[in-house]
Amino acid sequence: MASTNYWLMKSEPSTFSIDDLAQSRDQRTCWDGVRNYQARNYMRTMALGDQILFYHSNADPPAVVGIAEVVRTAYPDSTQFDKKDKHYDPTSKPSDPRWDMVDIKYVRAFPKPLTLEDMRKDPQLKGMVLLKKGSRLSVQPVTPAEWQHILRLAKKN
DNA sequence: GCCAACGTTGGC
DNA sequence: GCCAACGTTGGC
Numbered sequence: 730m731a732s733t734n735y736w737l738m739k740s741e742p743s744t745f746s747i748d749d750l751a752q753s754r755d756q757r758t759c760w761d762g763v764r765n766y767q768a769r770n771y772m773r774t775m776a777l778g779d780q781i782l783f784y785h786s787n788a789d790p791p792a793v794v795g796i797a798e799v800v801r802t803a804y805p806d807s808t809q810f811d812k813k814d815k816h817y818d819p820t821s822k823p824s825d826p827r828w829d830m831v832d833i834k835y836v837r838a839f840p841k842p843l844t845l846e847d848m849r850k851d852p853q854l855k856g857m858v859l860l861k862k863g864s865r866l867s868v869q870p871v872t873p874a875e876w877q878h879i880l881r882l883a884k885k886n
Numbered sequence: 887g888c889c890a891a892c893g894t895t896g897g898c
Numbered sequence: 899g900c901c902a903a904c905g906t907t908g909g910c
Contacts, residue, residue, distance in 0.1 A: 739895095739896090741896090765905075766905090767905095786895080786896060786897085787895080787896055787897080788896095791896080791897070845897080862902095862903080863895095863902075863903040863904060864903090864904090865894080865895045865896070865903075865904060865905085867895085887910105888909105888910090889908100889909095889910095890907105890908095890909095891906105891907085891908090891909105892905105892906085892907080892908105893904105893905090893906085893907100894903100894904085894905080894906100895902100895903085895904080895905100896901105896902100896903100897900105897901100897902095898899105898900085898901095
């Protein structure tokens, strides 16, 4: 068994916030709607128990707001075949689904969000994918060092 | 295979 | 609401 991996996943709180996750049935949800190959590929490498930083994008302020974990590994995203869904993909075939999703479960919310601004100011987080110029990836890897540092900051916050 | 046009993301 | 950065599409 490989060691735990760490990730960051973005969500717009006006669409789905960490509170929405906490109030979901069994505090779980499927992470549908990802339509970016790199993000999809990262999801495909996720293992049960992998830990996730839950990030609010397009928020005021943008911030990491808590933690979730992977409770089901990648499987086909049903919304790609749903004509009525915003994420419907007419070019994806049920015999060869293009888009996957994972299920995640609420672990906890930080007492106070760790803002993007806070993270930018921290030299130890300089290498984070999130902070790279023009980075728009909605699913991205986090190193163990970054993960631990962020948890420390969140506690101190 | 190039690249212009277009759509989207997401901070500000 | 603006717009820079990025990914994708499609004509050539």
